[in-house]
Amino acid sequence: MTGFLTDVDRPRSGAAPDPARDCPWQTARALARRAAGAPLPAQGVDLAARFARTLAEPLAAVADLPGFDTSAMDGWAVAGPGPWRPAGRLLAGAAPQPLADGTAVEIATGAQLPPGATGVLRREHGRSDGGLLYGTVTPGQDVRPRGQECRSGEPLLPAGTRVTPAVLGLAAAAGHDRLTVHRRPTVELLLLGDELLESGVPGPGLVRDALGPLLPPWLAAAGAEITGRRRIGADPGRRHEAVRQSTADLVVTTGGTAAGPADFLHGTLDAVGARLLVDGVAVRPGHPMLLAALPGGRHLVGLPGNPLAAAAGTLTLALPLLDALSGRPRPAPRTEPAAADLPGHPADTRLAPVVRTGHGVAALPFDGPAMLRGIARAEALAVVPPGGVPAGAPVELLEAP
Numbered sequence: 001m002t003g004f005l006t007d008v009d010r011p012r013s014g015a016a017p018d019p020a021r022d023c024p025w026q027t028a029r030a031l032a033r034r035a036a037g038a039p040l041p042a043q044g045v046d047l048a049a050r051f052a053r054t055l056a057e058p059l060a061a062v063a064d065l066p067g068f069d070t071s072a073m074d075g076w077a078v079a080g081p082g083p084w085r086p087a088g089r090l091l092a093g094a095a096p097q098p099l100a101d102g103t104a105v106e107i108a109t110g111a112q113l114p115p116g117a118t119g120v121l122r123r124e125h126g127r128s129d130g131g132l133l134y135g136t137v138t139p140g141q142d143v144r145p146r147g148q149e150c151r152s153g154e155p156l157l158p159a160g161t162r163v164t165p166a167v168l169g170l171a172a173a174a175g176h177d178r179l180t181v182h183r184r185p186t187v188e189l190l191l192l193g194d195e196l197l198e199s200g201v202p203g204p205g206l207v208r209d210a211l212g213p214l215l216p217p218w219l220a221a222a223g224a225e226i227t228g229r230r231r232i233g234a235d236p237g238r239r240h241e242a243v244r245q246s247t248a249d250l251v252v253t254t255g256g257t258a259a260g261p262a263d264f265l266h267g268t269l270d271a272v273g274a275r276l277l278v279d280g281v282a283v284r285p286g287h288p289m290l291l292a293a294l295p296g297g298r299h300l301v302g303l304p305g306n307p308l309a310a311a312a313g314t315l316t317l318a319l320p321l322l323d324a325l326s327g328r329p330r331p332a333p334r335t336e337p338a339a340a341d342l343p344g345h346p347a348d349t350r351l352a353p354v355v356r357t358g359h360g361v362a363a364l365p366f367d368g369p370a371m372l373r374g375i376a377r378a379e380a381l382a383v384v385p386p387g388g389v390p391a392g393a394p395v396e397l398l399e400a401p
């Protein structure tokens with residue numbers, strides 16, 4: 001097991017490099033990121049609903065924010081020391097007239113402050129008596145001055161930022177109609193297995209396809225464009241053709257990874273001239289997962305058929321590859337303390353569904369490779385190193401689907 005990284009990095013003369021076999025979990029993730037090479041090219045897209053993309057350029061403000069001195073409260077804009085003689089009303093969107101000392105104008109939150117105003121007296125702090133307005137206002141009180149949040153041209157977010165709903169809102173507020181983002185990686189999903197039912201109640205010998213529903217929304221939320229989803233049966237020719245003809249940046253297969261009577265996938269990879277980069281990972285569940293380079297610079301991630309093992313393969317290989325293709329930096333590991341001992345595998349990393357409690361994360365039951373009952377309740381998956389994590393010690397967490 002040791003030394004495989006060197007094998008991957010340094011091909012022997014003339015020979016294709018050996019794939020990393022049973023490689024440590026962290027190394028598998030690093031190899032998946034590295035396999036992507038450069039991020040996909042940049043493209044300009046309309047702002048509307050460009051969710052889950054990644055900025056290919058820094059986002060800079062096109063205007064000052066706010067663009068004018070703004071009232072932060074409902075009340076009166078006042079000029080000079082009080083009391084003030086109030087006259088008129090300013091609503092958001094109105095163009096204000098200059099305000100002379102000793103006068104006030106009723107003003108709404110968000111309205112432009114009149115030139116000459118000292119500050120804003122909140123409605124609940126003002127007192128009217130004999131046609132005059134009384135209260136105390138310090139200079140600049142309850143005013144959002146022009147450029148308080150940013151100046152035009154100021155960088156707001158770096159390249160590599162994931163476009164969240166909040167980023168869309170900020171981009172619009174700062175004057176953008178379009179964003180420069182990386183092209184989305186395309187993903188085709190091939191579900192291997194004759195026993196899979198696409199609808200209805202599973203019966204003897206038949207199981208409902210759980211991964212067809214589970215994977216597309218998860219991968220789409222990670223920035224992928226799902227271009228196809230097909231169930232492929234036992235015919236090897238159809239399988240080879242499906243992989244060979246796919247134009248997706250990433251082909252994700254499910255099932256057929258283990259060296260059993262139906263070890264479909266290695267045969268298909270041979271047939272299409274793929275090069276294995278990762279052939280098994282020292283992780284439970286999910287150890288037969290694999291990553292291969294397809295001809296033409298595309299990739300294939302082979303997820304095990306057991307559904308929790310497939311989720312482990314998604315976290316280990318598919319998401320890091322998609323992140324790198326999308327131009328996102330490696331996320332900083334997040335850790336939280338374990339609420340109780342998290343048992344480990346003697347030699348492999350374990351990915352365990354957990355929930356947060358008041359005193360740390362706790363493992364959920366029903367975490368077998370074929371089970372989804374644990375992960376469906378999970379707030380995260382804990383990365384439990386070989387040997388386990390004692391109560392109170394920090395454990396790395398991955399986002400649950």
Ligand SMILES: Nc1nc2c(c(=O)[nH]1)N[C@H]1C(S)=C(S)[C@@H](COP(=O)(O)OP(=O)(O)OC[C@H]3O[C@@H](n4cnc5c(N)ncnc54)[C@H](O)[C@@H]3O)O[C@H]1N2
Pocket residue numbers: 191192193195196207208209210211212254255256257258259260262285286287288303304305306307309369
């Ligand atoms: N001799 C060996 N047998 C197995 C090994 C091994 O190393 N040597 N590894 C075991 C481990 S660990 C896993 S994980 C599984 C991996 O299985 P495969 O990737 O080969 O998948 P299949 O055999 O096709 O299916 C396994 C299991 O999952 C069910 N399945 C498949 N697809 C779906 C789906 N889309 N939705 C729900 N369930 C699905 C399938 O019906 C099987 O029950 O291999 C072990 N065996």
Ligand code: MOO
Pocket residue numbers: 283284285286287288304306308309369370
């Ligand atoms: O990798 Mo398998 O998921 O242990 O059952």
